[in-house]
Amino acid sequence: MHYDFAPDVARARELDGSMRVRLGESLRHLSEQCRGVVEHDEARLEALAAALCRGERQSPAAFAHYYRLLRAVLNGEFDEAGREFAALAALEPLPAGLRIAPLAPHELGSCYPLYREMMNADTSVDLGFASPSESGFTAFRQRLESGLRLLRAGAPRLAGEIEAIIQDIVVVAGDKSRKFQFDGGSHFQLWGALFLNGDTPRDDVAIVEVLAHESAHSLLFGFCTEEFLVENADEELYSSPLRPDPRPMDGIYHATFVSARMHWALDQLLRSGILSSADRERASAANTANLANFNAGHAVVAEHGRLTALGRRLMHGASDYMAGASQGLADVGRKRA
Numbered sequence: 534m535h536y537d538f539a540p541d542v543a544r545a546r547e548l549d550g551s552m553r554v555r556l557g558e559s560l561r562h563l564s565e566q567c568r569g570v571v572e573h574d575e576a577r578l579e580a581l582a583a584a585l586c587r588g589e590r591q592s593p594a595a596f597a598h599y600y601r602l603l604r605a606v607l608n609g610e611f612d613e614a615g616r617e618f619a620a621l622a623a624l625e626p627l628p629a630g631l632r633i634a635p636l637a638p639h640e641l642g643s644c645y646p647l648y649r650e651m652m653n654a655d656t657s658v659d660l661g662f663a664s665p666s667e668s669g670f671t672a673f674r675q676r677l678e679s680g681l682r683l684l685r686a687g688a689p690r691l692a693g694e695i696e697a698i699i700q701d702i703v704v705v706a707g708d709k710s711r712k713f714q715f716d717g718g719s720h721f722q723l724w725g726a727l728f729l730n731g732d733t734p735r736d737d738v739a740i741v742e743v744l745a746h747e748s749a750h751s752l753l754f755g756f757c758t759e760e761f762l763v764e765n766a767d768e769e770l771y772s773s774p775l776r777p778d779p780r781p782m783d784g785i786y787h788a789t790f791v792s793a794r795m796h797w798a799l800d801q802l803l804r805s806g807i808l809s810s811a812d813r814e815r816a817s818a819a820n821t822a823n824l825a826n827f828n829a830g831h832a833v834v835a836e837h838g839r840l841t842a843l844g845r846r847l848m849h850g851a852s853d854y855m856a857g858a859s860q861g862l863a864d865v866g867r868k869r870a
Contacts, residue, residue, distance in 0.1 A: 536850035557585030573618035673731030680740020745798035789830030
C-alpha cells in the first residue's frame, strides 16, 4: 500500500480523532470492568468517554492517566487505580487551538507534575528538564510564534497537520551542567503534547525545523496504535544518525523518518520564495545535513531493521521522497556546471 509522505491535514485529523475514540472506548471498558472493585465516578468517566468518542479534544494528560490506570489495574494496585480514575474525572477539556505554555504549575495545573515526571522518566539519559524563567518563556514564545507564522506561510500543509495533532507546546529550560542537553521531545503516552527547550537559540528556520522534527515523532506514535514499526528487540543497539550513543532500531527508524520530514519542511520554505537570502543559506545548509542523516539512518535500517508491513510502507514513502530530493540536487548541480 502506498503512503503519501507529504503532510495531509485530513489524514492527521482522522488519526487524531481515531486516537481519541480508542481512548474513550478503552476508558469505558475499564470503568465497566472495575465496577465494584475500584471506587470511581462512573457517570463522570462515561461523560469523558462519550466526549472522546465524539472526537472532542481533551488534555494530553488523559492519555497518560489512562496508561497509568491500566498498569495499576493489571498489577492489582486498586488504590492507585482509584487515584487515576479520580484524576481522569477531574480533567477539563482544553480550548480549541494551539496552547503555548511554560512548564510551570500556574500554567499547567495538575499536568505540571505529570509532564515533568514522564519527560524525565528515561533514566538512561542524563537530561536537565526544568521550568523556564518568565522572561525566558516570553522571549522564546515570541520566537516560536514568528516561526509558526513562517511555517503557515511557507509550508501550510505541515502547519495544518501539526495543528491537527498537537494541542500543547510546552516550553522548558535546560540544565547546562548535564551531559546531554534536551532540545525537544514528545512522549507516546502524552498524545498531543510537544516539549521544546526555550534556552536553545533558534531563528525562524530552526523553529520550523524543530516543529517538523517533533511533530513527526508524534505522527509515528499515532500510526502505531495497532502495529509496531519494527520487530527488532529493544536490546538490539545500532549506531544512530542523530544521537552519539547506540540506539534501538525503533529509535533509529524514528530518527531516519524524522530527518526526511525535516527536509520536506525546509524544502517547502526554499520553494516558497519567501525566505531572505540569509535564511535560504541556513535552510539549504540544514537540508544538506538532513539528507546525510537520512542516508546514514536508512542504511542502518535497511541492513539491520526487521520492519513490519506498516514500517515498510511508511519508510518507503520517506525513501521515495528523499530519492527525488537527491535527484533534484544532482540536476541543479549539473545545470550549474
